[in-house]
Structure formats: C-alpha cells, structure tokens
Amino acid sequence: MLEARGLVKDYRRDRAVDGVDLVVRAGERVALLGPNGAGKTTTLLMILGVVSPDEGAVTICGFDLARHRSQAAECVGFAAGYLPLTERMRVREYLRLYAQLYGIADPHPLIDEGLERFRIADLASAMGTELSSGQRTLIGIVRATLHRPRLLVLDEPTASLDPDVAQRVRGGLLDLCDRDGTAMLMTSHDMSDVIQVCERVVFLSHGRIVADGPPEAVASAYGRGDLEGVFLHLAERHEPTGAQQSDHP
Amino acid sequence: MSQLAAAKPMSTRAKSWLRMRAIARRHAYVLVRSPHRLFDVSLWPLVDVLLFGSLAAFVGTSGSTPAAKASGYLLAGIVLWHVIYQSQIAMSTGLLEETWTRNLLNLMVTPLREVEYLGGVALFGMVKLVIGVGVMVLGALTFFSFHTWSLGFGLVPIVAVLLIVGWAISLFVMGLVLRFGTGAEALAWGVMFVLLPLSGVFYPTKALPALMRPLALALPTTHAFTALRSLVDHRGTDWSQLTIAAAGSAAMLGLSMWFLVAMLRTFRKRGYITRYT
Numbered sequence: 108m109l110e111a112r113g114l115v116k117d118y119r120r121d122r123a124v125d126g127v128d129l130v131v132r133a134g135e136r137v138a139l140l141g142p143n144g145a146g147k148t149t150t151l152l153m154i155l156g157v158v159s160p161d162e163g164a165v166t167i168c169g170f171d172l173a174r175h176r177s178q179a180a181e182c183v184g185f186a187a188g189y190l191p192l193t194e195r196m197r198v199r200e201y202l203r204l205y206a207q208l209y210g211i212a213d214p215h216p217l218i219d220e221g222l223e224r225f226r227i228a229d230l231a232s233a234m235g236t237e238l239s240s241g242q243r244t245l246i247g248i249v250r251a252t253l254h255r256p257r258l259l260v261l262d263e264p265t266a267s268l269d270p271d272v273a274q275r276v277r278g279g280l281l282d283l284c285d286r287d288g289t290a291m292l293m294t295s296h297d298m299s300d301v302i303q304v305c306e307r308v309v310f311l312s313h314g315r316i317v318a319d320g321p322p323e324a325v326a327s328a329y330g331r332g333d334l335e336g337v338f339l340h341l342a343e344r345h346e347p348t349g350a351q352q353s354d355h356p
Numbered sequence: 357m358s359q360l361a362a363a364k365p366m367s368t369r370a371k372s373w374l375r376m377r378a379i380a381r382r383h384a385y386v387l388v389r390s391p392h393r394l395f396d397v398s399l400w401p402l403v404d405v406l407l408f409g410s411l412a413a414f415v416g417t418s419g420s421t422p423a424a425k426a427s428g429y430l431l432a433g434i435v436l437w438h439v440i441y442q443s444q445i446a447m448s449t450g451l452l453e454e455t456w457t458r459n460l461l462n463l464m465v466t467p468l469r470e471v472e473y474l475g476g477v478a479l480f481g482m483v484k485l486v487i488g489v490g491v492m493v494l495g496a497l498t499f500f501s502f503h504t505w506s507l508g509f510g511l512v513p514i515v516a517v518l519l520i521v522g523w524a525i526s527l528f529v530m531g532l533v534l535r536f537g538t539g540a541e542a543l544a545w546g547v548m549f550v551l552l553p554l555s556g557v558f559y560p561t562k563a564l565p566a567l568m569r570p571l572a573l574a575l576p577t578t579h580a581f582t583a584l585r586s587l588v589d590h591r592g593t594d595w596s597q598l599t600i601a602a603a604g605s606a607a608m609l610g611l612s613m614w615f616l617v618a619m620l621r622t623f624r625k626r627g628y629i630t631r632y633t
Binding site: 118157161177178185193203204209212 | 366371375377378381385457458462463464465466621626629
C-alpha cells in the first residue's frame, strides 16, 4: 500500500528525516510516534507528495509518487487537526468540492453517509466559520474518507477534541478500516488513540526510526510498562544536550 | 456494493474538467459571499469608466482633432486595460486566497494537478472578466455614448493578447508568492501600475520620455494598445503590431510558466508548505 524507502530531508539548519524506511500494508493501522521535532510531520508531508525528499522514494498503491503524484493521491485521504476548513463555504459545499477533486461526480450520497458515520449530519448546512474546532476536525476526517481511500493519513486527528468526540472519531475510523480494508498511518500525542486504533507503532527520534512493532512489544523492548513511558524516554533523549545519546533501547 | 465501486469510471480528461469546475466554483463562493470582493467586478470598473470617460469628455470639448482622438483612446484604453487587470487579479488572488486562509495543504494533498488548478482559477477569472468588462462597456455606453463594439472584430485578437498577458503576469506573481510567501502579494497589484504607463494604454508611446521608449516597445501590451488605437482611428486592424504583440505575449506566457514550475519545485524542495499550516 505504502512503501517509503530511504527518505532523507535536510532543512537549512538540520536533518529533519534521516533514512526512514516505512512500509504500510493493506488494512494495517500504524502509528508514527515521537517527540516534537522527531520528523513525523516532515515524513508525512513527503509521503503526501507536498515536500520532496532529498533522497529516497515513495510508492503508494504501486504509483511512484515523484512521477505519478495525482494517481497516487487518489488512493490517499489526509486529515489533520490543525487544518482549517475552506472558508466561505457550507459543510456540504466544502465536502462536494473535495469529493470532486477526487473525481467523484455525484458525491451527495457519500457525503450523507460520511456525515452519518461520525454522527454530524446536522452540520451539513452550517458555514465553516460557525463550527467549533472539534467539529471542523470531524468534517476534515469526513472529507478525507469520502472517496474511500486505500490509505488514510492522519496528523494529530484528535488533538482538539473532547474525550467523547475523540472516542466517536476512533470508532468511525475503525469502522471504516474494518469495512473497506483501509490502511492507516497516523501521528498522535494521545497514546489512548494509538492503543485503541493502531496495531503497530513506529517511533521516530532525530529523524530516524528507533522502534517498530506491536505496541506491547515496543514498550517491553524499552523496559517500560506502556507507550507513554517509551514516549517520555525518547522525549528526554530528544532534548538538546550537546552530547550524542543513543535513542535505541 | 459501495457507491464508489458502483460509479462508472471517469476518464482522466473528465476528471480534470470536474476538478477545474470545482475550483472555479470554490472561488465563485468566495466572490459571492464577500461583498467587498464584488466591488472588483462592479464598482471599481464603473469608477474607472466614469473617471476616464469624464476626462475624455473634457478633453474632447476642445474640438481639435488630436483631442477628439485622445478621448477615444482614453475610453477604449480603460475598457481594454481591464481585460489584463481582471484576468491577472482573478488568477493571482486565487492562489493568494489559498494562502490567506491556509488552504494550500488541503488542496496539495488531493489529486488536483497544478495545471488543473490554474485552469480552474482561469475559468473563474473569465467569468469575472466578462462581468467586469461588461460593466465598463455598459457604463461607457450609458454615460458617454461610447460604443465599444463599434471598434469591430479587430478587438477580438487584441483582447486575446491582453488576456494572455494577464495570465502570464499572474503566473509570475504566483511563482513569487510560492517562493517568497505572501509578502510578495504587493506585486500582484504593483506590477500593473508599472505596466500601465509603459504600455501606452491611453497614448502613443512617443509621448513617453525617450529613456522609457525602448522598454515600452519590448512589452507586448504596447503593441496591442497601438493596434487598439488603429481601430479607434478607423484605420482597421494593424496586423503587424498584433503579430508582434501575439509573439511577445506567447513568449511571456512561456517564461512565466517556466518560472512558476521552477518556484513550485523550490516550494516542495524547501518545505515552504509549513508557512501555511
């Protein structure tokens, strides 16, 4: 489904991503974790084709992203807690716009179904500016899933949500993945998201993958009781100390 | 079976057309739901036609032949100037709107191709152009009895050249915005104020200071407006000037496209998307 090989990205001051290899198989739900500045978002942006890697290549659904970005993007849905809704549009108009960008000529049945899945059908005629940040996130997720993507990429999907709404999002995403066999790659700082939704975690630190496996296996490899412990351990190591420290267990 | 699976597969061309219409519709919502933006296609064109029409009327009262000519130049010039203005502003502000509202990432992760996005904003720009220039043509007729269409079919190639120049400038401005961020947006408007006097929109370029004339002659717009004055003077279509204007505008468009592609590559390479997230 997704194959990223040898991804490297240098920004002016430092190396953001340093040789990341990541494979996500059909139907697999993977969390990309790590402290702030570990390279998660840059990795996602390279996988989405928005930032070009200095080295390495990405293949999505068999399409080489560098050469066939549009075809590859048809297989992918993306939502992020920080993304705004397109302004001056009602929710249904907004969802129609993006459905059409994915090549769906008559998206209204899919829009109804998507809104229903996350129990927000009452927002269909609301203007984007009338929505709370949590509602905007939900609409963003509906948008990302309208075209039944084979790979769903989510950056902090529950960042601004109340616990009950976050739970609804997790349920909706699991339902979608189970029904359509959608693969998922998500970042989150909320470990309850990860434990409930993902069957595999990939930890990044200093732009490198330092752990990859089922959540329990990764936690025990680091000698921690849970993922939170691994996260805190890596975050501590991520602080700039001037001395090189190993991020590996 | 899901709706998606049941749907008839669309051809690549049909998908492209669907995406372009979607982008055009998105910008139409912005226009209709932002009353102040409607001024661009209603009030400001009308103000321009009133200003330059009144100047033309004032100049024309002297009764001399050059003055009568100048009044025609002023009105025809301002109407045709809006072809460049509207096409340029509609496309440039199309991209700027995405940056102002941090919508760029939303679009860039979709299958939308760059050329489809440009096609969509150009399509919307054509609608704005028709409305804006339509308002001017009607204003010129109503207030000053100036029949723009009396200039004849020779207007068609002139409009086409000016349209291409407007698009070329907007592609250049878009490239600058991608490279330097929204700080470059001042150029979206500023570049027009440089082009306006140099192109001899209202007067032959021999009226310009001698130092400026070579620069003026290098612009395709100068030749397009020279051809326009030929129509105003009832000398028919000046094909030699139009040929130079067409070649110049095509070269300008090619250069602008190259510049935009290069800036887009830099945008992706340097990860400038983070400016808008």
